[in-house]
Amino acid sequence: MAENILEVKHLKKYFKTARGTLHAVDDVSFTIEKGKTLGIVGESGCGKSTTGRAILRLLEPTDGQVIFNGQDITALSSSKMRQMRRDMQIIFQDPFSSLDPKKTVSQTIAEPIIENKILKDKKAIDARVRELMATVGLAERLVNAYPHELDGGRRQRIGIARALAMEPKFIVCDEPVSALDVSIQAQILNLLQELKEQMGLTFIFITHDLSVVNHFADEIAVMYLGQLIEKAPTEELFDHPVHPYTRALLSAIPIPEVGIERPERILLRGEISSPIDPPDECRFAKRCNYVCDQCHKSCPQLVEISEGHFVSCHLWENFK
Amino acid sequence: GSLTGCGGNKNAPAETGSASLGTAAEGNSGGAAGSSEINAAKPAEGMALKEDIVIGMQSKHTTVDAMDASNTQHNYMYRMVYDTPVHFNNTTKELEPSLAEEWSTEDGGKTYIFKLRDGVKFHNGEILKASDFVFTFNRMEGTTSCNGVFLKVESVEAVDDLTVKMTLVDPNLDWPYMMTLPTASIMNEKAVTDDPEKGPAVGTGPWMVDSYEFGNYTKLVAFEDSWRGAPNAKSFTFRYIPEDSARLIALQNGEIDICQTPAAIELGRIEEDPALDLISYKGGSLTYMAFNTQKDPAKDENLRKAVAHAIDIDSIIAVAAEGRGEKATSFWGWDEFGFYDCGGYTRDLDKAKEYLAKAFPNGNAALDISVGADRKTIAEMIQSQCKEIGLTINIVELDSAGISTTTTNGEHQSCLYGMGFNIFGDDARRILQPGSAVNKAHYDSPEVMELLDKAVAEEDEAKRLDYYKQIQENVYEHVPYIPIYYADGFIGVKKGTGGIDIYPTSHHDFSNIFVPAE
Amino acid sequence: MAKTVEANVPRKARSQMGEVWHQFRRNKGAMVGSAIVLIIVFVALFADVFLDYDTQVVGQNVAERLQWPSARHWFGTDELGRDIFFRVLYGTRFSCSVGLVAVTIGLVIGVTLGAIAGFYGGTLEEVIMRSTDILGAVPNMLMAIVIVSVLGQSIWNLMLAVGITSVPQFVRITRAAVLTVRNQEYVEASKAIGLSNRRIIFKHILPNCLSPIIVQATLRVASAIISASSLSFLGLGVPAPSPEWGALLSGGRKYIRDYSYMTLFPGLAIMITVLALNMMGDGLRDSLDPKLKK
Amino acid sequence: MEEQKDMVLEVENLNVKFVMEEETVEAVNNISLHIKKGETLGLVGETGAGKTTTALSIMRLVDSPPGVLECDKLEVCGQDVMGMSITELEHIRGGLVSMIFQDPMTSLNPVFTVGQQIAESLERHEHLNKNDAWKKAEDMLELVGIPRERAIEYPHQFSGGMKQRVIIAIALACSPQLLIADEPTTALDVTIQAQILQLMRELKQKKDTSMIMITHDLGIVAETCDRVAVMYAGKIIEEGNLEEVFNHTLHPYTEGLFNSLPNIKNRRSKLEPIRGLMPDPTNLPRGCAFAPRCNYATDACRERRPELVSFGGTHKAACLAYENPDFHIERGKKNG
Amino acid sequence: MHRYIIKRLLLMIPVIIGVSFLVFFIMDLAPGDAVDILAPEGATAEDLEAIRHDLGLDQPVIVRYVKYMGGMLHGDMGVSYVSKTDVFDTYMEKLPATIKLSFASILVSILLSVPLGIYSATRQGTVQDNISMIVAMIGLSMPNFWLGLLLIIVFSLNLGWFPSGGDQTLSSIVLPAITIGTGLMATLTRTTRSSMLDVLKQEYLRTARAKGIPEKIVITSHALRNALIPIITIIGTQLAGVLGGSVLTETVFAWPGVGRLIVDSLNMRDTPLVTGSIIMTTILLSIILLLVDLLYAVVDPRIKAQYVAKRGKKKHG
Numbered sequence A: 001m002a003e004n005i006l007e008v009k010h011l012k013k014y015f016k017t018a019r020g021t022l023h024a025v026d027d028v029s030f031t032i033e034k035g036k037t038l039g040i041v042g043e044s045g046c047g048k049s050t051t052g053r054a055i056l057r058l059l060e061p062t063d064g065q066v067i068f069n070g071q072d073i074t075a076l077s078s079s080k081m082r083q084m085r086r087d088m089q090i091i092f093q094d095p096f097s098s099l100d101p102k103k104t105v106s107q108t109i110a111e112p113i114i115e116n117k118i119l120k121d122k123k124a125i126d127a128r129v130r131e132l133m134a135t136v137g138l139a140e141r142l143v144n145a146y147p148h149e150l151d152g153g154r155r156q157r158i159g160i161a162r163a164l165a166m167e168p169k170f171i172v173c174d175e176p177v178s179a180l181d182v183s184i185q186a187q188i189l190n191l192l193q194e195l196k197e198q199m200g201l202t203f204i205f206i207t208h209d210l211s212v213v214n215h216f217a218d219e220i221a222v223m224y225l226g227q228l229i230e231k232a233p234t235e236e237l238f239d240h241p242v243h244p245y246t247r248a249l250l251s252a253i254p255i256p257e258v259g260i261e262r263p264e265r266i267l268l269r270g271e272i273s274s275p276i277d278p279p280d281e282c283r284f285a286k287r288c289n290y291v292c293d294q295c296h297k298s299c300p301q302l303v304e305i306s307e308g309h310f311v312s313c314h315l316w317e318n319f320k
Numbered sequence B: 001g002s003l004t005g006c007g008g009n010k011n012a013p014a015e016t017g018s019a020s021l022g023t024a025a026e027g028n029s030g031g032a033a034g035s036s037e038i039n040a041a042k043p044a045e046g047m048a049l050k051e052d053i054v055i056g057m058q059s060k061h062t063t064v065d066a067m068d069a070s071n072t073q074h075n076y077m078y079r080m081v082y083d084t085p086v087h088f089n090n091t092t093k094e095l096e097p098s099l100a101e102e103w104s105t106e107d108g109g110k111t112y113i114f115k116l117r118d119g120v121k122f123h124n125g126e127i128l129k130a131s132d133f134v135f136t137f138n139r140m141e142g143t144t145s146c147n148g149v150f151l152k153v154e155s156v157e158a159v160d161d162l163t164v165k166m167t168l169v170d171p172n173l174d175w176p177y178m179m180t181l182p183t184a185s186i187m188n189e190k191a192v193t194d195d196p197e198k199g200p201a202v203g204t205g206p207w208m209v210d211s212y213e214f215g216n217y218t219k220l221v222a223f224e225d226s227w228r229g230a231p232n233a234k235s236f237t238f239r240y241i242p243e244d245s246a247r248l249i250a251l252q253n254g255e256i257d258i259c260q261t262p263a264a265i266e267l268g269r270i271e272e273d274p275a276l277d278l279i280s281y282k283g284g285s286l287t288y289m290a291f292n293t294q295k296d297p298a299k300d301e302n303l304r305k306a307v308a309h310a311i312d313i314d315s316i317i318a319v320a321a322e323g324r325g326e327k328a329t330s331f332w333g334w335d336e337f338g339f340y341d342c343g344g345y346t347r348d349l350d351k352a353k354e355y356l357a358k359a360f361p362n363g364n365a366a367l368d369i370s371v372g373a374d375r376k377t378i379a380e381m382i383q384s385q386c387k388e389i390g391l392t393i394n395i396v397e398l399d400s401a402g403i404s405t406t407t408t409n410g411e412h413q414s415c416l417y418g419m420g421f422n423i424f425g426d427d428a429r430r431i432l433q434p435g436s437a438v439n440k441a442h443y444d445s446p447e448v449m450e451l452l453d454k455a456v457a458e459e460d461e462a463k464r465l466d467y468y469k470q471i472q473e474n475v476y477e478h479v480p481y482i483p484i485y486y487a488d489g490f491i492g493v494k495k496g497t498g499g500i501d502i503y504p505t506s507h508h509d510f511s512n513i514f515v516p517a518e
Numbered sequence C: 001m002a003k004t005v006e007a008n009v010p011r012k013a014r015s016q017m018g019e020v021w022h023q024f025r026r027n028k029g030a031m032v033g034s035a036i037v038l039i040i041v042f043v044a045l046f047a048d049v050f051l052d053y054d055t056q057v058v059g060q061n062v063a064e065r066l067q068w069p070s071a072r073h074w075f076g077t078d079e080l081g082r083d084i085f086f087r088v089l090y091g092t093r094f095s096c097s098v099g100l101v102a103v104t105i106g107l108v109i110g111v112t113l114g115a116i117a118g119f120y121g122g123t124l125e126e127v128i129m130r131s132t133d134i135l136g137a138v139p140n141m142l143m144a145i146v147i148v149s150v151l152g153q154s155i156w157n158l159m160l161a162v163g164i165t166s167v168p169q170f171v172r173i174t175r176a177a178v179l180t181v182r183n184q185e186y187v188e189a190s191k192a193i194g195l196s197n198r199r200i201i202f203k204h205i206l207p208n209c210l211s212p213i214i215v216q217a218t219l220r221v222a223s224a225i226i227s228a229s230s231l232s233f234l235g236l237g238v239p240a241p242s243p244e245w246g247a248l249l250s251g252g253r254k255y256i257r258d259y260s261y262m263t264l265f266p267g268l269a270i271m272i273t274v275l276a277l278n279m280m281g282d283g284l285r286d287s288l289d290p291k292l293k294k
Numbered sequence D: 001m002e003e004q005k006d007m008v009l010e011v012e013n014l015n016v017k018f019v020m021e022e023e024t025v026e027a028v029n030n031i032s033l034h035i036k037k038g039e040t041l042g043l044v045g046e047t048g049a050g051k052t053t054t055a056l057s058i059m060r061l062v063d064s065p066p067g068v069l070e071c072d073k074l075e076v077c078g079q080d081v082m083g084m085s086i087t088e089l090e091h092i093r094g095g096l097v098s099m100i101f102q103d104p105m106t107s108l109n110p111v112f113t114v115g116q117q118i119a120e121s122l123e124r125h126e127h128l129n130k131n132d133a134w135k136k137a138e139d140m141l142e143l144v145g146i147p148r149e150r151a152i153e154y155p156h157q158f159s160g161g162m163k164q165r166v167i168i169a170i171a172l173a174c175s176p177q178l179l180i181a182d183e184p185t186t187a188l189d190v191t192i193q194a195q196i197l198q199l200m201r202e203l204k205q206k207k208d209t210s211m212i213m214i215t216h217d218l219g220i221v222a223e224t225c226d227r228v229a230v231m232y233a234g235k236i237i238e239e240g241n242l243e244e245v246f247n248h249t250l251h252p253y254t255e256g257l258f259n260s261l262p263n264i265k266n267r268r269s270k271l272e273p274i275r276g277l278m279p280d281p282t283n284l285p286r287g288c289a290f291a292p293r294c295n296y297a298t299d300a301c302r303e304r305r306p307e308l309v310s311f312g313g314t315h316k317a318a319c320l321a322y323e324n325p326d327f328h329i330e331r332g333k334k335n336g
Numbered sequence E: 001m002h003r004y005i006i007k008r009l010l011l012m013i014p015v016i017i018g019v020s021f022l023v024f025f026i027m028d029l030a031p032g033d034a035v036d037i038l039a040p041e042g043a044t045a046e047d048l049e050a051i052r053h054d055l056g057l058d059q060p061v062i063v064r065y066v067k068y069m070g071g072m073l074h075g076d077m078g079v080s081y082v083s084k085t086d087v088f089d090t091y092m093e094k095l096p097a098t099i100k101l102s103f104a105s106i107l108v109s110i111l112l113s114v115p116l117g118i119y120s121a122t123r124q125g126t127v128q129d130n131i132s133m134i135v136a137m138i139g140l141s142m143p144n145f146w147l148g149l150l151l152i153i154v155f156s157l158n159l160g161w162f163p164s165g166g167d168q169t170l171s172s173i174v175l176p177a178i179t180i181g182t183g184l185m186a187t188l189t190r191t192t193r194s195s196m197l198d199v200l201k202q203e204y205l206r207t208a209r210a211k212g213i214p215e216k217i218v219i220t221s222h223a224l225r226n227a228l229i230p231i232i233t234i235i236g237t238q239l240a241g242v243l244g245g246s247v248l249t250e251t252v253f254a255w256p257g258v259g260r261l262i263v264d265s266l267n268m269r270d271t272p273l274v275t276g277s278i279i280m281t282t283i284l285l286s287i288i289l290l291l292v293d294l295l296y297a298v299v300d301p302r303i304k305a306q307y308v309a310k311r312g313k314k315k316h317g
């Protein structure tokens, strides 16, 4: 069995808010093998980004462990953590707010190199910046451009170059393409694909677009209201979705084809409910078309129903 | 309008120093021709009078208790509200009976007997008794403005209902003069004991306090039963309008009837205004420079003399007082008993340089001069004038409390200050006695002190005058102070206003004021 | 490697300063403003080249006192016969340094504290903000009186006094701006690449909080000059006879009705400086903020 | 003439420029649109293609300055919108034509209750008094599936999907003839998007409203529209009914769009992105705006601007390559 | 909501302690004390000592401070050195005039600035915009005493429309209010402008326009209400500022307000009066700022929601 680069165990992240405790991530566990990509999907606000950030300790986890390369990073001091970050990077969703508007392209890319003293010589830094720009497909003449002068696709490339500058082994991509147009999205997806293949990177790929993860991820985890409700290898998930939510999600994707037989659409009631002080019941119970008494009584556990396929639903057997 | 002089002092020589520069300070002595129209003593027959009079004050009242504060702005009010045992008549320059019909001393000024007027009514209806007199003096202990008086008194006792015997610590022939000052205002025992807060405002004068708001206004109303007779109006309000220009505009607008101390620069406006009169008088308030005689570099008499001969007093008067002032020739009130004209200091740059060379043989002559914002211009002029002899003056500006305390504590090198003199000779003690707060020079001359002590106990007037002359000569010689000038005093009033008893000390008496109705 | 063809580069690359300058130049108001500011600075720097301080600026000439503006004395003369034009000209030196130094003091202290409060939050923020409240509650005059009287009257202490009184406002404004920037993703990104908090604050957060701070600073220069004039009334201004504008204003107050020019010209000088600074400040804010560029 | 009456929207040669100090953005270039009663037109294109600007032009809501609007004909239900005064326009807006904006989070005024925001438009256009308008507003809420009691709540008390419903309620309150939906579901999650699209379909049928559906999602077009117009750099480069555009794609750009989409059915298929980027709208190339990115581009493409040419039936495309009669694109080959 | 208010009021306590401490010690540091001011001319060293003892000024500052704070605990703010009156009463005597003037000035400032700010925001970048901003700035760069005297000369002396000063008739407030109000204009106009500019970019205005709402209503109702928060914030701080007193204006117009009280008592080193007045002002300002915060909730339902949520939470716990 391949070695696990990352193990997340019972990760929790709660926020104290005026209205109560917000369970942004509530007891999430999973593992990723080296060189593989885990896609995390789910609706807005279900805790995808929070999971990603908690793994990098950009947010301090409330509870749980994150074991990276065999080391529990939740216990590291902040200076040790800073060193650890050379191996773990993140690419953000919003190519507008994730770049400092006052810094040029080269300043942004050079910053991690200078800060972490990866290179010291000015010329070497310069050369490295250009190399990185070439890697992500940014023209050399853009070195002195400001983010606002660039379109979303190019900005996202800067974000990628900045992450790559640290020569990480593991990258969390937090919806790196959802702000982009389809044609640009395809360019970026191809770029990430190539980087992954060439550098043997491990990714967590967060998105709400199922067709994108389908294309990109080896495994997919579906989150709902801070919890992991289903996790399976990509093909398995698309071919045999079990959880009612996953199935609704898959059926809701509009297919850009005319004259085909459209699968029947599963429409859900209502919307994702509040993550503040959630009651101890299945988080999906309120919207589920198959809800039964059991669902309101307790929160179902994640069970492995076939090899690598985990589901958290009381009624999974009915849907298999 | 033209000017009215109320000056003149029987003790002072008729000619007081050189004529001032400028236009306005002509004829200060004697009643000028204009006095019949401006500030007449009594309203003309059948004149319609204003009932509610308002005066715009430059400074505010902080109290209505005569023992709490003593200065020009309060004294106006005290003179209207209270009476003192003795009255000083500014026209005749004589002491007159007031609450005391008679007073006498038998032992050269150590014990005084006051016989009180019978039937004097307080505002609360009580009749004045010797016990009120005694009470008043005993109340002085520990008060801010009268404690000094109290300390001079050994005992006060009521001999009978209308006779008071007062024993002093040291003989003091000027004591009856002391008894004319507003600090000696007689209060009513019952009123004060009944209401310690409002009671002290109960006096025997023709006006009584109606309402008072700290820092805003004080309103007096007529007290018809006053032994001095009923006043000419129903109410008299002091309004605090600190800004000079605004105060004058208020007068021009008719919002007030009297404008205290209009700015010298704006006097022309009153003179031009047909609806207004300008009352002017030779001021009794001296602007002077004091050197700290206990501290380098002003400890050196040579430096003091150098400055005395470097400054050009005439041009200072022309600028700082807009020419409306008079050079001071001795550090002594011109209106004060014992005044002797030393001639003042005159500008003589050669002499000044000579003295300066003695004081600073190595050059680098410098002196700090502490000054409040109001006398900054004078400091600037002195600075510029001293530069001509090579003395660098550094102006140290301080806020009002700062200047007062630093100079009292002797932290200054020299300073510019102002003060008003009283009419009696012993008043000079304040400025010459070591430890006194207004001895801004911290001048300590045993010789002078001895002369002062002798003078105050001396019954022979000629001898006293001689002692005082010697004192003045001493001060003139050693230059702890440079007397600079007396600014003329001004009051802007509605045309036809009268009944204001003008005192050079600025403690004017508005008791009998009248303002013609519109 | 996917190498996208880079067609249609949106804009030529310029250096950072060049970029700011390019933007700035296009703003007419800002250019006019900075031209005036430049002139003022020039005058301030070289006042002693044109003018002899001892004779023309503080030299008195009582014979020519209180003259209305004329060809000989463009702005008239004051009560001591000094030429007001020269004094206003020379006063540039004092007033500009009072304005600038005071604001700099307020800026440095206020922005640092505000940034710390906004960034770290929690108890530290609470302590800083409460202290700011306390400092803000003490009347400026009292503060100034104490500073000037304890440390002595000098132009430096005046600057310090005026500067310290402007600290609370800078703290509040900076904190508010930091709070909005703090949650931007690029701040998180800089944490992800291992930057220390100090560097994050100074390199990423503060540069993006500049615009309200610049606006406040330029407005504050004006109030600093005016505060200096208020202090002059209390005798706490620049020591005489220095022709600081605030001191000229307070000195001319007595004469306002008959010799209004004595306050008019220093007043105008303050006004023009303030307007120019603000026009420049607005332009600077706009050009420092790349997002505003079209 | 009969056909004329049926026309809800007629736009001929619409041009919109944004004239700014240094540069001019040619946002919309020579667009013509026709929509019949009950018809839904899909307007697709990438960011900056000029979709929103086109929609705003129809309501004459383009910011001016800097916007400059020119048009040969702009009629809604036979009324000449171009020639209207501001007051007349204010009657048309929200009455005859309504618009739904992209972002439900920011499209509602946070300080007014949702009821007020619906009622406001009713008061103006239907001349109802306050009470009636409020009642009708509550009815509208119910129609879009929100309990009527919630009319007194503020937008922040609603979730994204519900806000979008409120916006739909506002847009439909005065029964407009034409509804312009500018990316109405982009900001929403897929499951919510499915709900909203379902709702719009139902309401449209009920009220027989014509619609312009602006989107960049070809999947949505396939599910909701009758006809499609594909925009690129301010021009319509292909137009036709669904079947024509999806299955008989003519334009290389449209083809590129399809190739860029990850295929949900075939995850191993390699994405074939269009090279490069949309041209700078301030500096459009002389020839075809797509030429620099086009795999089929010829020299002629870089010199001349293609016109929209009919390819039989309702299908039109603007591509010079078809001047060569043998030309067809890869996708065309695939689909026959 | 109550909880929030109580928390805010409790937070005032450390601030008051801090302020009084600072003021007390600063007063001690400043050269000069009340003794010199009170002493009559002629006072001897013993006189001064007697007064000093009388006022308790011969005790170390820390002792005086502790005593003073002890009094505060019983609601006693001490007695003025100079006027011998109760500090609280003295302050309250001046407060009405200050409150009147403050509100009038703020009103002037609002009436001038808000329309001007809206006007220039809707004409961003035009000549009118620039002129409006310059007009707003003029008030800032004119010292209050200068403008005040100018107004008195023109409107009181020459035209005779308003009294030159004092607080007697309703019309006395006009000139001082204009003087202060115009000085506040610059900040408020700019705030209004920039806040409006932010709001004018918002999508919901496009929604309103698309509904056919007339432009005037879009600006004055839809946009302005959303732009109010920063405007209210500035108005709040400005109000707090003028409530602390505007010494120069009060001096010029002989306005019997708090500002002059504080500065005058400062000049007389009347420590109890200064400290008491500043404490009272601090309390007043905290209350004003609290009211401003509560006003946010009225203007913006989103903010109201936060307070309501707090109450909800309390019920749970």
Ligand SMILES: Nc1ncnc2c1ncn2[C@@H]1O[C@H](COP(=O)(O)OP(=O)(O)OP(=O)(O)O)[C@@H](O)[C@H]1O
Pocket: A015, A016, A017, A022, A023, A024, A042, A043, A044, A045, A046, A047, A048, A049, A050, A051, A208, A275
């Ligand atoms: N700093 C924070 N303070 C309080 N609540 C937070 C914070 N960050 C996130 N949350 C809340 O945590 C929940 C999960 O947020 P998160 O950003 O992880 O969701 P997401 O799945 O990434 O959503 P999206 O698709 O919108 O990005 C949300 O309800 C969010 O409001």
Ligand SMILES: Nc1ncnc2c1ncn2[C@@H]1O[C@H](COP(=O)(O)OP(=O)(O)OP(=O)(O)O)[C@@H](O)[C@H]1O
Pocket: D018, D025, D026, D027, D045, D046, D047, D048, D049, D050, D051, D052, D053, D054, D063, D066, D067, D216, D281
């Ligand atoms: N107010 C404006 N001022 C200047 N340029 C504008 C303005 N509005 C739009 N533009 C420009 O016009 C062009 C077309 O914009 P438009 O918003 O119509 O595109 P879109 O197709 O709706 O894009 P999106 O998918 O991002 O909504 C863009 O280049 C845009 O920058």
Ligand SMILES: [Mg+2]
Pocket: A048, A049, A050, A093, A174
């Ligand atoms: Mg997210």
Ligand SMILES: [Mg+2]
Pocket: D051, D052, D053, D182
């Ligand atoms: Mg758009």
